[in-house]
Amino acid sequence: MYILLGFFTIVVIVAIIIVLLRGILDVRNYIEENRLLIDTTNLAQVLLSSDKLCYADESGIHRGVFYEEKLEAAEDDPNVVFSDVYNPEVIYSLYVEDKEDDNSWYVSDLEETIIEKTFPIAIRYTNGETHVGMMTIKIGEPYGIE
Amino acid sequence: MELNRSKGFIISSSVLIVMFIIASVVMLGIIGFVLFLKVHIYNIAQYEYSYNNAQLALMALLSSTYDGERVSNLIGECYAAGDCSDIKQVLEQKLEALVESKCYKLSISSTVLASADCEPTQYVSTARIALPYKSGSSSSSVEVLKLVND
Numbered sequence: 001m002y003i004l005l006g007f008f009t010i011v012v013i014v015a016i017i018i019v020l021l022r023g024i025l026d027v028r029n030y031i032e033e034n035r036l037l038i039d040t041t042n043l044a045q046v047l048l049s050s051d052k053l054c055y056a057d058e059s060g061i062h063r064g065v066f067y068e069e070k071l072e073a074a075e076d077d078p079n080v081v082f083s084d085v086y087n088p089e090v091i092y093s094l095y096v097e098d099k100e101d102d103n104s105w106y107v108s109d110l111e112e113t114i115i116e117k118t119f120p121i122a123i124r125y126t127n128g129e130t131h132v133g134m135m136t137i138k139i140g141e142p143y144g145i146e
Numbered sequence: 147m148e149l150n151r152s153k154g155f156i157i158s159s160s161v162l163i164v165m166f167i168i169a170s171v172v173m174l175g176i177i178g179f180v181l182f183l184k185v186h187i188y189n190i191a192q193y194e195y196s197y198n199n200a201q202l203a204l205m206a207l208l209s210s211t212y213d214g215e216r217v218s219n220l221i222g223e224c225y226a227a228g229d230c231s232d233i234k235q236v237l238e239q240k241l242e243a244l245v246e247s248k249c250y251k252l253s254i255s256s257t258v259l260a261s262a263d264c265e266p267t268q269y270v271s272t273a274r275i276a277l278p279y280k281s282g283s284s285s286s287s288v289e290v291l292k293l294v295n296d
Contacts, residue, residue, distance in 0.1 A: 005158055005165075012169040019173050023180035030184050034191035041195050048202070064205045099243035100210075117195065120202040120244040122209040130211045132240045 036115050040137055043085070043092060044119045047135070052084045055124045065122045065130065071096055071105040078108040091140045098123050100131040110140035200269035203244040204293040207252075208273055212236050218275055221259065225289060226277045230259050238262075241293075250295040259291075266296045 047053060048064045053074060055067035074081045074094075081094065094107035103123075116138045124130045208218040212233070217240070224230035237260035241250050249264040254275065275291045
């Protein structure tokens with residue numbers, strides 16, 4: 001009986017250690033997954049204030065209002081944006097879509113993505129009209145390389 | 147001798163049962179704590195993303211134009227005039243495109259300017275709207291525009 005008791009104690013201790021380690025690993029992976037979402041949100045915040053994309057006049061940069069001319073320039077040469085908004089740990093691409101019209105702009109495109117998130121924006125045209133739209137950010141590998 | 151053996155057996159069995167109960171409680175505690183942490187982490191990240199989008203949606207709506215006029219001005223003018231039915235459809239079309247969940251309510255004070263067939267409660271974003279000058283008044287007033295969406 002005492003041998004059985006000793007054996008049971010060892011089994012219980014090992015089982016608790018395994019459950020604990022699995023739990024720690026599980027939470028670690030989960031933190032990593034959610035860090036991706038937070039990183040994407042932070043990247044969007046920077047892009048929404050970038051003078052390489054946003055409309056600007058004498059009063060300053062209009063946050064969240066992308067300008068048609070700048071979007072076209074960024075589509076022709078994505079480095080205009082990537083050299084301004086840059087994170088060595090993140091590779092990303094940008095897709096802007098006018099929701100009131102059929103216009104859209106691709107600032108590069110990633111084939112393999114690990115997360116894709118959309119953010120509401122406004123798009124100002126050269127004729128002064130401003131439409132509502134969506135910005136899609138795709139994050140690709142290699143993500144988080146230090 | 148026989149009595150001592152059965153006493154020992156009873157004590158050992160009791161210790162085994164108590165250990166089993168303690169082990170179960172500890173494991174359930176660990177699993178529960180891990181689940182709590184996961185839900186908590188998910189809620190923080192998701193809330194930040196959704197709350198941020200609610201604010202961006204309101205900002206994009208107010209920056210956009212309709213018939214050459216900024217939507218923020220249109221809202222101010224119609225609210226001051228007491229009738230926003232003319233732009234209700236425009237606002238709903240724009241919000242439909244901006245709010246991913248398609249569940250939203252745009253209001254000033256108790257006046258609902260645009261809404262979907264639902265009762266959103268989760269994310270609230272606000273902006274101040276300047277109302278046009280009233281004749282005879284030396285100052286304009288400001289109202290708080292509120293967008294609630296899920």
